[in-house]
Amino acid sequence: MNNMSQNIRVGLFFLLGLALAWITFESLNGGRLFKRAGYTLVAGFANLKGLKTGDEVRMAGVKVGAIELTRLAGHRVEALLAIEPGVKIPADAIASVEQSSLLGSNYLGVTFGTPGIELLKDGDEISTKATVDMSEVISQLGTLGSKLEQVIGEIGKSMGTGGEGGGIFQRIDKLVTDNGPKLTETISNLQDLSAKIKAGEGTLGKLVNDPKLHDDLLASVTEIKAAATDARVFMSDTKGIVADVKAGKGTLGLLLYDEPTASSLKVSLNNLREVSAKLNSGQGTLGKLISDDSLYLGVQSTMKKADRALEGLEDSGPITAVGVVAGRLF
């Protein structure tokens, strides 16, 4: 073996190793070696939920890029998205962190947006939407009962203050006549609401029609009953006062006939109407619970998934199996 050619071969061999190492590292760093110049978008979030550099950016499930960088920026976190060239993302597209499996890998989903409007350019910020994650859903479910109780109690209270009594009824009559259409609307809203509940629409409807959850609610209802009893006692007390007022005794009578008092009553009625309107239109947490059944479905499917995962684990499901496979191989 010629000494020189031996050296050349070793040299070539070593360079081959270096080249392969370089290719490997480069392609692992998001395939930068073969990447044509795309463009970068910024997405701001309150919580990235474990989204990391190198994770995919998908538009309707199709990979359109990768997370280039994640960083803290003041009171939010920012992800830089390296979008492949030729991918058109409209200005109103919305990005959100999605979970691709229960095993915990995340990706950044981007919606289509409206076609035909202005497109996002390099360096633009894409609007984002927070997604609920499992732990939040579960903790919200936990506070649901107490919130319901609180709200219903308040409703009961506001009804209590509107109790019976000659003078007051006259005033109320007046109020009712004055606010006739508004009250009608409120009542029809409430009717609509109870019809929905009856039909099993919305989370509250589901809650009512679901025997398991019904039991849970029953407890709340018992508490509501107790609140109503309280209200009744309060009302009988009021009756006495009202009688006194009727007799023209004390300053309370005067106060009740006063215009400010009437207007404050009006305000509380307005509030009540607003609450029920909001409930109906699906604003606020309770409203969402009542009119939006996707949350319920979501929770249910999550639960089912978790159940399945647990079952799977019990009969040596995927994770254990991977372990077994790995164990056998080594």
Next chain:
Amino acid sequence: MNLPTAILSHIGGTLLLLVRTLKYLPTLPRQFPRFMEHCYLIGYTSLPIVTILSFFIGSVLALQSGYSMENFGAKQFIGTLVGLTMARELGPVMVAILITGRVGSAVTAELASMKVYQEIDALVTMNIPPERMLVLPRLAAVLVMMPVLAIIANLCGWYGGALVCQYTHFISVDSEAYFSALKLYMKPRDIVDGLIKAEFFGFVIMLVCCYIGLNTRGGPREIGASVTKAVVTSLILILVLDYFVTKALLFT
């Protein structure tokens, strides 16, 4: 000498050999031709067998994991499994085992026969330390060549797995999906860990094989015994140290 003291004395002897060898590190540049010769023997001539073996290791890994993972629909993770396993574990270990068989045994045989036929003694009387002339260039060469072999083994294993995934009817994960799954969970750190392991194994193999070769006593029969001892010791050390090195690398 009973077994524990014998083991201790061998550990000590190996470490002393290392220390004595490192003392001659400054002489390495002028031993460059010798270093290149060992690079050639360790690296270049091992290339075909490393390529073929790692290709088939990757293939069979994909085949087996495809067969098992198909049962619970995790086929899309074959790329991840093959990629990480090759890079972190099988690549370095397999190259180390190959080097033990191809190079370690030859080194022990050569040094043992030099010892038995008094060539080592001749070197000592000529004031040429065997550590300097025989051990140092080999250690340096193995350190340079192991990462190269390991990275070649990785890539061949990955492509072997990709081919099997694509053309086996019950797996049929196309190579695009295979490599994206491979990349999804693979960090540069995983490759680096594998290379560190390969480096470490190569170093240990060469040191142990040199030590056993240089400490052969007796006649020509002992050459064979030394080679057996060196190969067995190296294999045990590879697999035992593998556990500890892996653990150390995972938690740093």
Next chain:
Amino acid sequence: MNSAFTASPFVGKTFGVTVSRLHKSFGRATVLTDINLDVKPGEIFCIMGPSGSGKSVLLKHIAGLETATSGEVRIGEFDAADPETRNKIHLALVFQAGALFSSLSVYDNLALYPREHRQGNEAGIRERVMHALSILSLEKAVHKFPSDLSGGMKKRVAIARALVMEPQLLLYDEPTSELDPVMSATLTEIIATLREQTAVTSIVVTHDRDLAFNIADRLAFVMDGRIRGLGLPADFKSPADPVIANFLNPVIDLKNPRFKQLENHHE
């Protein structure tokens, strides 16, 4: 052959060797017991003894390849067992089987020492190597490998390799064993002439009577790990010690009763 030695480049200080109260045992087996020797500078000192008497082990102690169990070996004022000594003294040992580097050609075997010690450039080294080869008439073997050489050739190459080192102390381990009588005679001449030319102290371990009596300035007999006799060659022409006498002039008794039994057994 003698003409080749003219203008020898091998000059330099030579050293005496002192062995004092040397004991060596391998495990429970005692190999050397209380060895005391004093080899003067420039002397050819022969250590004789039967096989297995420990004379080769003694030589290894002098070369620093073995460490004494007790006692010490000094080369000049240096401790032979100290690795540092080899940086101060050029010591060459001609091994019994040659111990040539089988992976190197004859030329590279000889050139290894000056190359490793960076003594001069390649041209200078070549001159030295070729000179040493010519002294031993080995010019034709220069590109051969040790495996292609006969036993006698190997020994000559080993001696040539020792010469290239320009030794200040030359040790020979059984230089004539396994050689035919003509080759033995040649080697005897070589050893004697080398000392003449370079005045280097030479210690020859051998059980070859002719070699020892032809070249030795002094002789030592080692038997069972002990010095059995020490003196000038003339002292051993008719030794008083029956063991040495038997070693030097073994009685060949073809009618030894021990072998009679063998014959009986065959019948």
